[in-house]
Amino acid sequence: MSVDVLNETDSAVDEVELVDLARYVMAEMRVHPQAELCLRLVDEATMTVLHEKWMDLPGPTDVMSFPMDELRPGRDGEAPEQGVLGDIVLCPTVAAKQAAEAGHATAEEMLLLTTHGILHLLxxxxxxPEEEKEMFELQRQLLLTFLAGRGRPRA
Known part of the structure; x- marks a missing residue:
């Protein structure tokens, strides 16, 4: 799986961990092994422009997803579709504020938002309410299993 990270901010982000997480989530969701994903980290001004243009909502947000080939999770007995999954745009400063409010590390918030973004792309x-329950439970499971395996050597 091809995962590119474009950090257009001054924020120190563990890009390797974001890539590891993205690959993990994509593999768990049975996305084609040659699928492509781009993670773009932007400042609040850039995120505000994107949020207003695409969502018609004011101010910056934490994460936005831009699907490309509308890939869906693979299913048993079916070959997954090959193509470009899309782009996820993250705003580390918004993530840092949310992490502080939630009482956890910014790095953990970035992982959560990346998982969230991939699920939107899928x-x-x-x-x-039913969609929210399904998505947030899947998001929680994926993130917890990734974090539980963090100490294992990377493949």
Missing amino acids: GYDHAE
Whole structure:
């Protein structure tokens, strides 16, 4: 799986861990092994422009997902689709504020937001209560299993 990280900020981010997480989530969701994903880290001004342009909402947000080939999770007995999964745009300063409010590290918030963004790229949403329950439970499981395996050597 090809995962590129474009850090356009001054924020110190563990790009290797973000890539490891992205690959883990994509593998668990049975995304084609040659699928492509781009993680773009931007400042609040850039995120504000994107948020207003694409969501018609004011101010910066934490994460936005821009699907490309509308890939979906693989299913048993079916070959996964090959293509470009899309782009996830993250705002580390917004993530840092949210992490402080939630009482955990910014790095953990960035991992959560990356997982969240990938699920959006795969067609998950949280507009309706049932969708939210399904997406957030899957997000929680993926993140917890990734974090539990953190101490293992990287492949």
